[in-house]
Amino acid sequence: MKNIFKIFLLGVITSFIVSCEGDDEKLILSNTSQGNLSADKTSVVLNETIASQAAITFTYVNPTFDPKIAFTNSVELAVAGTNFKPSSVQDVPMDGNTFSLTHLQMNNILASLNVAPNVAKPIEIRLKSSLNSTTAYYSNVITVNVTGYAPNPDLIYPKINVPGGYAGAAGYADWNPANSPNLFSPGKNDKYRGFIYVTNPASEYKFTINQDWAGDKGDDGTFTGKLVEQGEQNIKAVLAGAYYINVDWAANTYSSVIANFGIIGDATPTGWGSDTNFVYNPATKTFIINSIALTTSGVFKFRANDDWAMKFQPASADQTLTSATSVVTYLNTENTVTGDPSYKVDVAGNYKIELDLHNSANYKLTLTKL
Numbered sequence: 001m002k003n004i005f006k007i008f009l010l011g012v013i014t015s016f017i018v019s020c021e022g023d024d025e026k027l028i029l030s031n032t033s034q035g036n037l038s039a040d041k042t043s044v045v046l047n048e049t050i051a052s053q054a055a056i057t058f059t060y061v062n063p064t065f066d067p068k069i070a071f072t073n074s075v076e077l078a079v080a081g082t083n084f085k086p087s088s089v090q091d092v093p094m095d096g097n098t099f100s101l102t103h104l105q106m107n108n109i110l111a112s113l114n115v116a117p118n119v120a121k122p123i124e125i126r127l128k129s130s131l132n133s134t135t136a137y138y139s140n141v142i143t144v145n146v147t148g149y150a151p152n153p154d155l156i157y158p159k160i161n162v163p164g165g166y167a168g169a170a171g172y173a174d175w176n177p178a179n180s181p182n183l184f185s186p187g188k189n190d191k192y193r194g195f196i197y198v199t200n201p202a203s204e205y206k207f208t209i210n211q212d213w214a215g216d217k218g219d220d221g222t223f224t225g226k227l228v229e230q231g232e233q234n235i236k237a238v239l240a241g242a243y244y245i246n247v248d249w250a251a252n253t254y255s256s257v258i259a260n261f262g263i264i265g266d267a268t269p270t271g272w273g274s275d276t277n278f279v280y281n282p283a284t285k286t287f288i289i290n291s292i293a294l295t296t297s298g299v300f301k302f303r304a305n306d307d308w309a310m311k312f313q314p315a316s317a318d319q320t321l322t323s324a325t326s327v328v329t330y331l332n333t334e335n336t337v338t339g340d341p342s343y344k345v346d347v348a349g350n351y352k353i354e355l356d357l358h359n360s361a362n363y364k365l366t367l368t369k370l
Helices: 002-024 103-112
Strands: 030-033 036-039 043-045 054-061 064-066 073-081 090-091 098-102 120-130 136-147 157-159 183-184 191-198 203-205 207-209 212-219 235-237 241-248 253-258 262-263 277-280 285-294 301-304 311-313 318-322 343-345 349-356 364-369
Touching: 036 120, 036 136, 054 103, 090 103, 098 103, 103 120, 235 253, 262 285
Parallel strands: 043 136, 318 343
Antiparallel strands: 030 064, 036 054, 054 098, 073 090, 073 120, 120 136, 157 183, 157 207, 183 191, 191 241, 203 235, 207 212, 241 253, 262 301, 277 285, 285 349, 301 311, 349 364
16 A cells, blocks of 8 residues: 555656646746837938938847847838838848948838838838747837938939040030940840930940940941950941930940931821921930920821831820920830820920930920920
C-alpha cells in the first residue's frame, strides 16, 4: 500500500514540475520604452533643382524591449487625419540614429499619396519598428507641412545633345553641347528622339551626351544612319527646315527626316485644301503661326510636309482648346495616338498658335486668342 502511495505521489510531483517548465517557456515581451521620432523642420517646399539633396532630416530613438529582441525600422508617412490609410513606407537604416529623405523621395511620396503639387499639405510621420510581418510598434507622430512640385519633363527624362553649326541661328550656341537642342528618351531606354531647326542648308551637327564632348558620336562615313565614336564625321542637314531625328544610342544608329509643320482643316480659312505653315522663332525656340482665323464649326490638325504621314493630334478623342491654356500634343508616328482625332476651339476668332517641340516627352500646344 505504501508503495502504491509513493508511486502516486511521484506522479503528482512530476506533473507539477512539467507544468511549471511549460509556464516558464511562455515569455511575455514588454515594450519598456516607445520609439521617438523628430524632424529638423516643420515645413518644407520641395525643389526639383536640388532633387538629390536632403529635404528633411529625421532623428530617432529606438524602442526598447524586455527581453531584447531583433527588429527593423521604417518610417511611415500619410496625409494628416487619414490614420495612416493609405501610407507610404520608407526603410530606415539600423546603423545610426538619423536619416534623410531627399526632395525627389518626398515628392514621389506625395505623388503616391495623391497629393496635388504646389499646395502645402500636412503630412503625418511616425517610426515603425517591426518584429515580424504582423507585429509592429510605433513611435510618436510628428507633422510636417510639405509642398510638392510638378516634375519638370526636361529634368526627369534622359537626353542627348545635338551640337552643331546650325544651333546659334536656332537660339542656342554653335558647337556647344551645353547649349544646344536635346533629344529626349520618353521610354528611358537609350532611344532618343526630337526636333531641331536648321536655318542654313548644309549645316552640320553631331550627338553628345551629358552636355560634354566626351563620348561624342557622328556618322561612320557611309551616311547610312550608322554612328561611331572614333573617326566619326559630322552629319549634314542638306536642306533648311525642321528635322525629326531618332537615335538609338546603344545600337549606334540614327535617322533624320525633314518635318515642316502646318495647320489644316475646315476650321481654317483654306479648309482641307492647303496648309498654313509654322515659322520657327529662335527667341522662344518654338514654332509659331502669328495669326489665323479659326471657327467653332470645324476642326483642324497639324501635319508635316503637306502630307498625312506625320501629324500632331490629341491622344484619342477630338479635343476642344481654350485660349492661353497649354496642352500636351502627340505625334502619330510615335504610336501615342489612337484613331485620327482633331482639335477644335471653343470661341471663334483670330488665334496665335505655338508648338513647343523642344522635349519629345512633352510636346506642348498653345492657342491664344488675339
